[in-house]
Amino acid sequence: MAVFERLTHLFSATESSLSATLFNSPPFQSFTVFILEVSQQPFSPTPHSTHSIYPPIVKTVNLDLPMNDPEEELFRSDGGAVLAGFVLFFPNYSTFLAKPGFYIEDLFVRECYRRKGFGKMLLSAVAVQAVKMGYGRVEWVVLDWNVNAIKFYEEMGAQVLQEWRICRLTGDALQAYGN
């Protein structure tokens, strides 16, 4: 994703730094990830216990051409399926609505799986969950030059807010507050 966004100079995550800071609380209460896995075989039913909080959504997608994933083995998960994308989100809060919502930090589909409706599936899954929980909004950000993404988001029902700008305090400017 950092490569795609041309932001590799800002990327400092490692497997250990991610695992130390994510998934320390139940889904939806804090940082949460929906994983998109694909398989040419039907998915075997998962044990009931893992269903209790969020039963997996299983969909059949018919493709015109066979899928060619050059990194299939690298992204194969324990169950034999292949990781194709993810969406990472967490609760936010609107005092105007007096309701929580979800903020989507990352929505990503690996290159060979794009333009097949998988991004829409991931984003929809977050929206469905928000409605299920009675939440008021789903929000995320987009780069203003990314016209394809903007078109896609508008088709999904989102408004693009033109007047708001993000303010960010980070790095040395943030650390200065620790002194």
Next chain:
Amino acid sequence: MAVFERLTHLFSATESSLSATLFNSPPFQSFTVFILEVSQQPFSPTPHSTHSIYPPIVKTVNLDLPMNDPEEELFRSDGGAVLAGFVLFFPNYSTFLAKPGFYIEDLFVRECYRRKGFGKMLLSAVAVQAVKMGYGRVEWVVLDWNVNAIKFYEEMGAQVLQEWRICRLTGDALQAYGN
């Protein structure tokens, strides 16, 4: 705040809807508020138990003119001090940094208490807490026409990100995902 932002048509919060959705988990793990209270008398020490998670920050501010708060009684808290402002924030997460941060949803100082450094105190308190917890960023949004706020935030060390736009799925467009 809705009046100040000329957004009263979007405001639907009530005391009961706020109390039903806020403060259901310990501070900093989810939606959190720092309250700014002012008093002409020294603050009496609060019991130790309430100190354990976040000891109150007490500051003395010398004013050139006596404070005139026409709504003093309406905003008087149980301890006798007067509520002058608040900042509401919650954790966010950056996969680029592999670190949580804080997102500030609201920073508000009541009109008669403005231009006295109180906004800076509230925003600094969030930044200090972020550094204390090893967090990587503090973020919030500003309207692009609010030049005074932008100047203030830049003086506080924040960058204003010009390229990002907020996407919002809400109202009927969100509810449609529940069907």
